[in-house]
Amino acid sequence: MIDNDALAGLIRAELPDAEVGIFDRTGTMDHFNVTVRSHAFRGKTLIEQHQLVYGALKGALKDGRVHAVELKTIVAES
DSSP states (O other), X not given: OOOHHHHHHHHHHHSTTOEEEEEESSSSSSEEEEEEEEGGGTTOXXXXXXXXXXXXXXXXXXXXXXXXXXXXXXXXOO
């Protein structure tokens, strides 16, 4: 289990400018809907954007703190 602030912190550690929205889908603190808006996504494909976020969450996914993520990425406008 991981709380929303800790999950957002993992993402912001990799994407410091990220605006992160998190919704706990099941109430069990391990299934999340995550929306991330960042300038780092500019010029990247959707797959590359998602890879950046999943890279930030790799440790939490591996150790079981996060079981499932439904991810939406948005390119931040200037």
